[in-house]
Amino acid sequence: MSSAPEILKERIQAKLAELNVTAREISMGALNQPDAIRNIVRKGHMPAIDRLDAIAAELGTTTEWLLGRENAIERTISNEDAVRDDTFRQLPKTLPVYGSALGADLDFPDEGGIIVLVEQTEINMTAASIDYMARPIGVTGRPDLYVVTVSGHSMEPRWDSGRRVLVDPRRSPGVGDDVIVQLRGPTFDGEEIRHVLIKQLVRRKPGGVVLRQFNPDHTFTVPNEQVAAVHRVMPWDEALGF
Structure with a gap:
């Protein structure tokens, strides 16, 4: 059988x-x-x-x-x-939730070349998850999905601190989507990922990824050599099938 x-x-x-x-x-x-x-x-x-x-x-x-x-x-x-x-x-509790903490601000250039401070979140994506939450019926059969807790206030009022966001690493994000940008270690040598940016995708351009945060409102560029992956935030109503 x-x-x-x-x-x-x-x-x-x-x-x-x-x-x-x-x-x-x-x-x-x-x-x-x-x-x-x-x-x-x-x-x-x-x-x-x-x-x-x-x-x-x-x-x-x-x-x-x-x-x-x-x-x-x-x-x-x-x-x-x-x-x-x-x-x-x-519902089966199979969605892994990764803990997070507010990290030190990072320096990135805005579209005018001026350096701005950007809020980042500290998280160890290779560690065991701290919790599991119920998996909506619309995303059964998707073991690659994961959940991250928002830390800080840079995405308010879009995302409040403490809000859990569902992340889809398979579908490529489009312009205007919220994203989780996984950053490489400070030496850019493929170390385990410890820092992420929870922002809005503005566009991609040669040499970097252009992102936006809302509080304070900054549009800035992250160089490609610092980016390990860009994952789309899936709206919960999409996961629920609405």
Whole structure:
């Protein structure tokens, strides 16, 4: 018997939480067997396609979606229905949250060549996460996503200090997107990343990345040799499927 893929387990659990039903209820409704879903999620058993079709139908979705072959975000809660708090508490807590602290200001040139002070955040991306939070159903099957806590006030009123932002390292950010710019170590030799900039992407240009912070309002350039990666901040409503 083949093993059930992780995305199947995650999406089944997410649909159970969204519908506020138990695995036993869906198993009985679909196959008249109490442990059908438990065998998938807990034991990793891959069901036959006809059995998975029955489970998908009982969950109000499709086998293709449960297996990650459809990109459409499934929602069975109507817009008129209030989402219960315990629904979110039941979602799998698999999104890693990395701790942060306000770092020393950095010097970067603005568009007129004048040096301005830019607020940075200290974080060790290679260390174990300090917490995990519930993974919205719209981003099941995305183990690369991570969460960073905003430190400082340079992005207010856009992002308040203490706000958690969801980061998508796969999709390239566009102009106007908020971004996490991972900086290299001070010797630029590929050391583990310890500092990030949480800013807005203005544009890319030869030799650097142009960013904006809001408090105080500065547009400045970070040289390419100091940039390890630029990751897009994913809006929470996108992750939730709204």
